[in-house]
Amino acid sequence: MAINPTALANVNGTLLPPTITGPIFNKAAEQSAVMSLARRVPLSINAQTAIPVPMDIPVADWVGEGGAKTGGQAGVGVKTMTGKKIALLVPVSDEVASTNPGGLYDQLEQDLPTAISRAFDFAAINGKSLKTGGAGPFSDYLALTSSTVALGTGAQSNGGLYNDIVTGAGKVVDKNYDFTGIAADPRFKIDAQLQTDTQGHPLFNDEAGTLAGFQTFFNKGVSGKYWRAGDSVQTITIAGTPTGGTFIVSSGGNSYTAAYNVSAATLQSAIQAWGGVYATVTVTGTAGSSYVITFPAVSTNIASAAAPVTVNGKALTGGTNVTATVAASGAGGTDSLLRGIGGDWSQAAYGVGMDITIKVSQEASYYDGSTWHSAFQENLTLLLVEAYFGFVMGSPDAFVAYTKGTAAF
Template sequence: MAQTDATKTSDFSGFLKPEIAQNYFEQARKSSSVMQLARQIPLGINGQEIPYSTSKATAAWVSEAGQKPTTESGLALKSIKPHKIAAISVVSAEVVRANPGNYMQILRDDIAEAFALAFDAAALHGTSTPFGAYIDQSSKSVEIGTTTKPNGGVFGDVVAGLKLLTDAGKKLTGFAFDRKVEPSFLGAVDNNGRPLFVDTPLAETTAAITPGRLIGRPAFLGDNLATAVVTGTPNTGGIVGYGGDWSQVVWGAVGGISYKVSTEASVTLNGSLVSLFENNLVAILAEAEYGLLINDVDAFTKFTDNT
């Protein structure tokens, strides 16, 4: 949310130490389902160009002494460029000295999560996206709860999503679901009575993401992946998950999340420009540069819960 006033000691604030800035990026990566499933590539400040196949070489049978056919493969380039994301927090100088309640540790985690949520919202829903294509543009969709219990229930819904992909010549390499579907998954079994979703907790995995497996593929349950809910029914509505070929998505970052600290700049608070020096305030700017390229939005199936 937009800041309307400087954080004061009464608000339990603190000071960001330079030596922990790099850890921001690691926390953001672990909090993003898209970053977990997609491939990370090196990304420079000028971006990258990625070759992709437009046509494949073919072969044909020939008779004895017959003419051999010619063939070729076609290639083209797609560009991935970094885009900046940023946040500024303003605290009083007294907060810097007192550091009550270890507020800056909390702020660090909040900024990391905010960057991850903004990245996922852009990649999945196109929310304020600077990247172009986003996964909600896929034409494939399955409603959770469509398959009757005798025909597989939720397990059948997931398999129906797989079928949409295989019928189109696509692959399914993993899933990303909003945590609101976890009760449905935990109460569902496959046709052999085995749990549909099997969690695989890792020691280095944060609580923001629950890793597991779904029909033999890696799956992640996370927060804030779903679209807007239906009015009056907070547990249902909109898109609640995705399954698809995550090799069609690449992302990169120019370094980690960096920051600057200033006591002399001016910052807009509650619509007015405020002098930090004049008001004895400290501003902390956190920013990062991410790039994202989705090669094929129809390599994904959306799972909805509108009923």
């Protein structure tokens, strides 16, 4: 007799199974630059209890026979860590939720660590919410440091970016802290790989996972820019002077077949009709030649701030060597211009509440940043996933911030 697959609604309780929870937290720690460098300390199971966290090593001293002994707490600063909730609403198809809950858990195990690590790194470093740009959950965050180095400050003849990194390390060591590593945006690595000496030889020949000999971990949450959001200005160019046919403009699962000489106003109306993030775009340009698609300015990192546009001009006719291309420019979401935080990572600690709760609804509505959706009407199952994390920092003087400066990226 065939056995029906277990439906998600039949899973007992609201906690994800430990076999799923463990890998999610482990992968989040692996992907998070901050978690990879900072100390992990225990956090209560429900993360509601404030936990004292010593941020230094106790000071021992010499005493004579019968002399007063030094108290162990002397010289030890104590910070209080409280768990803060991170949440994510995940819409999935009813068919997937009811027929393949195992596959759904696999997908959660794959996607949640990335979402958690980016949000955690941005909050722990910049003190802000990755999505809204507003105040983050932690009163301590690494960008509070007063020590900064702008990348590109060092002249090529003096070591360039290598000089910048070591200068930052010197600012930390000069304040009697150790320099144990860097949490960096991936663009920091590209800037380093582009660096050469005055003879054109690469400056950086580090082992994997290091910059200038310092242990380095990379995560896009460091700067907070969503690379996948698309750029705010995207220009379609029709070359070769076609005299007939059509071209297709596509974005976010939407498409519009345009005449070879469609007006900018007509193309704008067609794109705006897609709704959501496209509702307020503007299109300017010259019919049959070029069209500039501009998304409105944004002040947050909501992923739907802009969307990549593609164009297919295979159906264009006439002209000579006709092509249709798209060039993107402008920002896709906000960029903090921070490229890395380096310092003494014994002065930073994080904690994890070892439970992930999941609530399920097939009737609720949700907001995706631009549009309200009805789960019932759109045949969706909504999964509300919640977890707890904590973060504290000993002293801002233990860290240095590396900013974009004049670096290429």
